[in-house]
Amino acid sequence: MQHAIPCLFMRGGTSRGPFFNAADLPTDVAARDRLLLNVMGSPDHRQIDGLGGAHPLTSKVGIVSGSSRPGIDLEFLFAQLQPDGDTVDTTPNCGNMLAAVVPFALETGLAAPQGDITTLRVVTLNTDMACDISVQTPGGRLRYDGNARIDGVPGTAAPISINFLDTAGSVCSGLLPTGSVRDHVQLDATFAIDVTCVDNGMPMVLLRADAVGRTGREPVAELNGDVELKSTLETLRLRCGELMGLGDVTSKNYPKMCLIAAPTAGGTLATRCFIPHVCHDAIGVLAAVTVATACVLEGSVTQGLAAVPPGVIKQVSVEHPSGEFSVELEIDPANPQMVQRAALLRTARLIMRGEVMVSDSAFMEGGAA
Secondary structure: OEEEEEEEEEEEOOEEEEEEHHHHOOHHHHHHHHHHHHHHHOOOOOOOOOOOOHHHHOOEEEEEEEOOOOOEEEEEEEEEEOOOOOOOOOOOOOOHHHHHHHHHHHHHHHOOOOEEEEEEEEEEEEOOOEEEEEEEEEHOOOOOOOOEEEOHHHHHHHHOOEOOOOOOOOOOOOOOOOOOEEEEOOOOOOEEEEEEEEOOEEEEEEEEHHHHHOOOOOOOOHHHHOHHHHHHHHHHHHHHHHHHHOOOOOOOOOOOEEEEEOOOOOOOOEEEEOOOOOOOOOOHHHHHHHHHHHHOOOOOOOOOOOOOOOOOOEEEEEEEEEEEHHHHHEEOOOOEEEEEEEEEEEOOOEEEEEEEEEEHHHHHHHHOO
């Protein structure tokens, strides 16, 4: 026998995956995770027996519910799975999947349209991060088509505005979890690297590409095949994880690693991000916010590379392998090292609605019967 669970398969930003109403999943965490592994077809590098797309960017799950918290409309739990792994990680955020939360809620009746523009406050349960998400609902109907374009996704769609309310220290103790804007990390007796460890929505370690003998403009496939570089980055990631107060991050999906270089296409900074062991074809939403934040911090490793515009409100264009990602930051005039607000634009689309079939063993073990 197989068992059916209601599901919407959605793209959010440059990621995609199944979205569930929390009420349709087990409340027991271990049972829920066993069920999600079965849904996605993990562990298997092809994820041939599930909905996973054989890549970390397409091995994601969204879980949404209404909220009883004052001032909060929806609660979102993001789950990161791995094609080859049997883990379900709900500690990091995902700003791309976040873009599909309000569309999911409107599609499933968890929320109602408010007029031509519907704005709902969403809290991400992973890190208790709140944001206001606005979608177009002309005539009370959710709109997917439009003229907004985001690099990493073909075509155009209706814009979705995400205004983050408080992203500093999403997982770590604060914006600068090591207490410094720049750290000198010794990898061995003869090799040390300057890094900036920052968490403004995503724990991240930034380092200059030339510090590891790279340009920061290499194609994704070349970086993914660069065994020597990936070994160096993982050694550095483990050291920085300790410095950032995250403990042993061997089995964790964070901190992300980011090679940086001077921009080449009119942006603010060029990036090659690893998530954390695979080079991203683009860049994650909250990774882009965090990189943009590092660009405006005096003394960070971006100094001398980043072309930062003047003013309290700054448009930061983060170049990545498939284009660029624009982030709007508002700086505290009294404290230039403090980012008060981060806003950005994404798109989303409902790809398929229906029921995902779960094996009898996973269903029974999941406690969903």
